[in-house]
Amino acid sequence: MKTILIVDDEYxxxxxxxxxxxxxxxxxxxASNGRDALNHIEAARPDLxxxxxxxxxxxxxxxxxxxxxxxxxDGMPIVLMSSSTKRVALTDDxxxxxxxxxxxxxxxxxxxxxxxxxxxVQAEPPPHxxxx
Amino acid sequence: MTVEIETSSDERVPTGIPGLxxxxxxxxxxxxxxxxxxxxxxxxxxxxxxxxFAHVKSGGRAVFVTLLTESxxxxxxxxxxxxxxxxxxxxxxxxxxxxxxxxxxxxxxxxLILLRKIVRDHDASMLVIDGxxxxxxxxxxxxxxxxxxxxxxxxxxxxxxxxxxxxGAGEAREQYALRxxxxxxxxxxxxxxxxxxxxxxxITKFRGSKALLGRHPFEINDTGIVIYPRTxxxxxxxxxxxxxxxxxxxxxxxxxxxxxxGGLRTGSLTLLLGTxxxxxxLLGMRFLEQGAxxxxxxxxxxxxxxxAELAHRARRVGFGWAEYETRGLLRVDWQPPLxxxxxxxxxxxxxxxxxxxxxxxxxxGLLGFVDALVHSDRTARFIGALTNELRSLGVVALFTDETxxxxxxxxxxxxxxxxxxxxxxxxxxxxxxxxRKLLSLPKLxxxxxxxxxxxxxxxxxxxHVGPVSDSxxxxxxxxxxxxxxxxxxxxxxxxxxxxx
Numbered sequence: 001m002k003t004i005l006i007v008d009d010e011y012x013x014x015x016x017x018x019x020x021x022x023x024x025x026x027x028x029x030x031a032s033n034g035r036d037a038l039n040h041i042e043a044a045r046p047d048l049x050x051x052x053x054x055x056x057x058x059x060x061x062x063x064x065x066x067x068x069x070x071x072x073x074d075g076m077p078i079v080l081m082s083s084s085t086k087r088v089a090l091t092d093d094x095x096x097x098x099x100x101x102x103x104x105x106x107x108x109x110x111x112x113x114x115x116x117x118x119x120x121v122q123a124e125p126p127p128h129x130x131x132x
Numbered sequence: 133m134t135v136e137i138e139t140s141s142d143e144r145v146p147t148g149i150p151g152l153x154x155x156x157x158x159x160x161x162x163x164x165x166x167x168x169x170x171x172x173x174x175x176x177x178x179x180x181x182x183x184x185f186a187h188v189k190s191g192g193r194a195v196f197v198t199l200l201t202e203s204x205x206x207x208x209x210x211x212x213x214x215x216x217x218x219x220x221x222x223x224x225x226x227x228x229x230x231x232x233x234x235x236x237x238x239x240x241x242x243x244l245i246l247l248r249k250i251v252r253d254h255d256a257s258m259l260v261i262d263g264x265x266x267x268x269x270x271x272x273x274x275x276x277x278x279x280x281x282x283x284x285x286x287x288x289x290x291x292x293x294x295x296x297x298x299x300g301a302g303e304a305r306e307q308y309a310l311r312x313x314x315x316x317x318x319x320x321x322x323x324x325x326x327x328x329x330x331x332x333x334x335i336t337k338f339r340g341s342k343a344l345l346g347r348h349p350f351e352i353n354d355t356g357i358v359i360y361p362r363t364x365x366x367x368x369x370x371x372x373x374x375x376x377x378x379x380x381x382x383x384x385x386x387x388x389x390x391x392x393x394g395g396l397r398t399g400s401l402t403l404l405l406g407t408x409x410x411x412x413x414l415l416g417m418r419f420l421e422q423g424a425x426x427x428x429x430x431x432x433x434x435x436x437x438x439x440a441e442l443a444h445r446a447r448r449v450g451f452g453w454a455e456y457e458t459r460g461l462l463r464v465d466w467q468p469p470l471x472x473x474x475x476x477x478x479x480x481x482x483x484x485x486x487x488x489x490x491x492x493x494x495x496x497g498l499l500g501f502v503d504a505l506v507h508s509d510r511t512a513r514f515i516g517a518l519t520n521e522l523r524s525l526g527v528v529a530l531f532t533d534e535t536x537x538x539x540x541x542x543x544x545x546x547x548x549x550x551x552x553x554x555x556x557x558x559x560x561x562x563x564x565x566x567x568r569k570l571l572s573l574p575k576l577x578x579x580x581x582x583x584x585x586x587x588x589x590x591x592x593x594x595x596h597v598g599p600v601s602d603s604x605x606x607x608x609x610x611x612x613x614x615x616x617x618x619x620x621x622x623x624x625x626x627x628x629x630x631x632x
Contacts (some may be wrong), residue, residue: 012286017484020246020290046489102135110290112137119135 002121003027005046007037008054010079017050033036034058037074038066047121048101050113051066052090054081060089060112064098077101078119081108142340149179149369151359153399154366155335155344160296160316163289165281166338167264167297167310170320175331175352178214179320180260180357183296185216187258188225195256197231197247199263205230227254232260235270240280242266247284250431251293259288259566264299269411277306281313315339321347323544325506330443333335333359349473360475364513364534367478368520373450381492381528383415383419384422387586387597390558393578396530400577401525403548404532405500406558410569411590412532414496415558417451418595419530423492424456431490431527432462433481435469435500453480463488467500474504478518485525493522497532498548508624512548519551553577570600 008014011032018028025124027031029044031037033070035058037051049067053060067073082089090098102116144159160166165502170176172628182192198204208228211217222228227250234246234591245422261267268323271277288295293394299310301319317337323330332347344366350359382395389395406412413434420430442464446453456462465484469476477500485493495501502511520531531552547553556573561568574583588597 010286012283013290015283016248016287016290019245022251023252086134086138090134100134102137104137105139107139107289108137109139109292111292112139113290116135116137 001025001027003029003044004117004121005029005031005037005041005044005049005051007031007049007051007055007060009033009052017113020114024083024114026117027081034060034063034066037063041067041070041073047115048077048079050079050081050117053080061092061098062111064100065092068099079104079113079116079120081113085119142494145192146186146190147183147376148190149182149357149359150355151348151350152333152357153362155348155359155362156338157341157343158376160294161340162294162487163292164315165285165297165313166316167299167314168318168320169299169301169307169311171301171322171491174320174322175350175357176320177201177262178211178352179357180296180298181207181211182214182216184226184258184260185218185221185252188221189218190227192257193255194226194258195250195254196226196228197250197259197261198228199230199235199243199261199266200263201263202230204230212355232263232266232326235267238375239257240267240271240276244280246281248287251288256293259293259295260298261295262298263309264297264310265302268299268310270302271306271309274305274309277309278313281310285313285315291436296596311337313611320350324397330506337341349475350478351473351479358476360473360479362510363478364517365473366509366517367482368517368524370520370524381419382422384425385418385595385597387598387599390574391573391584391586392554396528397578399526400530400553401522401529401551403552404530404556404558405535405553406532407535407560410558410560411588411595412534412558413442413496414445414449414590415448415556415595416496416530416532417442417453418464418490418495421446421451421453421456423462423528424452424459427461428491429460430456430462430492430494431465431484431488432494432496433465433467433484434494434496435467436496437466439464439466446591449590463490469503473505474501474514477501478521481518482521482525485522485527492528493529495531496528499534508550515548516551549575571597 004021004026006014006017009032014030018030021028021115025053029040031040033055038058051060051063053086060082065076067078078100079102080089080100083106086103090100090105092098143162145162146153148160168176168179181196184196187194229250231243231246235243267280268277271280284295297310297314299307313536316339319334319336321332321334323332329349333350334347335343335345344361346362346365348359348361350357380395380398382389404412420432423430443453453462457464463484467480471599505511505514552575554573554577557572557574559570561570569588570585571588585600586597587600
């Protein structure tokens with residue numbers, strides 16, 4: 001069973017996504033901000049991180065930057081969801097581009113997310129099995 | 133490469149209720165949550181079901197959820213007489229579910245879990261929940277109620293399921309919580325008007341778009357709910373004018389046509405204002421007959437005389453009314469003056485002009501509309517919108533209206549003359565033992581200030597129109613209208629010239 005880590009401070013969206021993803025057969029772990037996510041990442045060992053951009057206590061940019069610095073998580077797809085534009089969302093604080101597997105502008109339809117996740121976690125083997 | 137998903141969040145879902153999508157500028161927003169609030173008996177359950185049936189008819193999938201309302205069998209039996217009801221849709225694209233047990237057992241949390249499951253399993257794109265007041269009563273606090281709506285909003289937005297919550301009107305705290313949370317609020321009203329009841333609908337909140345504000349009348353008929361957006365909020369938005377060029381629509385009465393410069397222009401509006409018994413309706417009928425003679429399609433839209441009465445009157449004055457009706461050139465549209473909805477009348481009138489392709493219209497009379505207005509402060513705006521709409525349809529229109537005052541100085545009481553191109557003033561007066569009929573044109577948009585008064589009779593061969601024969605009454609008129617030239621002496625004892 002594939003594991004997805006949802007990181008968002010909007011509890012209603014987290015709860016809704018959790019139920020929908022569980023129904024699709026995923027194991028779901030949740031966190032309400034970037035720091036919370038980093039605290040859980042080792043134990044959760046997710047196959048994919050689905051994160052919001054704007055959150056209190058370590059936002060999506062900080063989370064993505066930190067995850068990218070962890071060799072153990074190299075290759076793990078990160079999906080960013082935000083109400084902002086792709087250009088703004090995928091530019092780091094220092095102006096450098098952030099790399100993610102997919103960007104979804106909120107609000108997005110569930111079926112679009114479902115299809116993106118399906119293509120990412122099935123097309124690529126889980127990162128902890130392919131790490132260097 | 134980054135996969136990018138960007139979808140439009142302003143996709144509309146038509147309700148399919150006639151008139152409602154006009155009020156909403158196209159429909160509800162996909163995946164938003166709306167509250168329909170109304171007292172019992174206002175038609176909210178019909179509206180909710182009608183939305184579901186319209187939605188599945190257009191290819192969507194819908195779920196109607198009840199919470200401690202009437203049984204589904206009773207509900208469906210009540211809907212069966214309405215034409216939107218299609219039994220074969222039930223159990224297929226449209227499904228009925230009761231969710232009270234989940235609510236009773238596990239509260240709002242349990243209800244939410246069940247709703248998510250139902251929508252997911254049915255792949256629904258429309259969800260209607262009837263009896264939301266029950267959920268409000270079960271909520272332990274307003275915060276819990278708000279949380280329920282918030283979580284429901286989050287879910288339906290994600291899955292693109294437009295949601296309509298039906299609830300009673302009221303000021304309870306839970307109701308307030310609902311109203312503040314939802315994306316839109318629609319209210320149905322029932323207001324007493326004399327011994328009658330007026331139904332109206334109002335969009336009081338609509339996030340993300342404009343809506344036609346204020347109350348708009350609606351009715352529940354065999355087809356379900358039909359809303360008539362207020363005439364002045366939707367009609368006559370284009371500032372159409374009467375066409376330039378040669379007037380084309382004559383009465384076939386030379387003395388009158390000559391005063392009108394040959395006839396009336398396309399898109400022009402003329403008021404036939406007259407005292408009782410002056411022959412307004414007959415002059416209107418004469419105008420239509422003249423058009424039909426030239427193979428034009430013409431429409432009589434009236435309130436007071438039945439089609440049979442009109443046909444009888446036409447026969448008495450030698451009009452070929454029945455023949456033109458049979459040939460399909462003349463259409464008589466009779467509205468019994470019982471209808472309390474002026475906006476519905478406008479809807480019918482405009483449809484009749486369009487459907488018939490009418491070039492000439494007689495609206496007999498204006499009182500039928502004004503009486504149906506209910507709120508008299510609407511009159512000027514209503515008539516303004518109606519007249520503008522008729523201009524844009526390119527029809528030559530005559531409105532009849534009655535006045536009891538036999539001097540044209542009282543015309544301004546109507547407050548309408550500025551919206552009209554011409555006014556034909558018809559008077560039936562007593563002159564000693566004799567009854568005389570006089571006609572003048574106090575307002576003529578093209579013709580300047582024609583102060584001529586004509587005298588007419590209506591006999592077995594129609595209108596007989598000529599100069600005024602002298603009398604005490606007309607002398608008084610001349611004093612009042614200083615600009616009118618004295619009639620030539622030779623007309624003193626002459627009978628009116630006979631025009632047909």
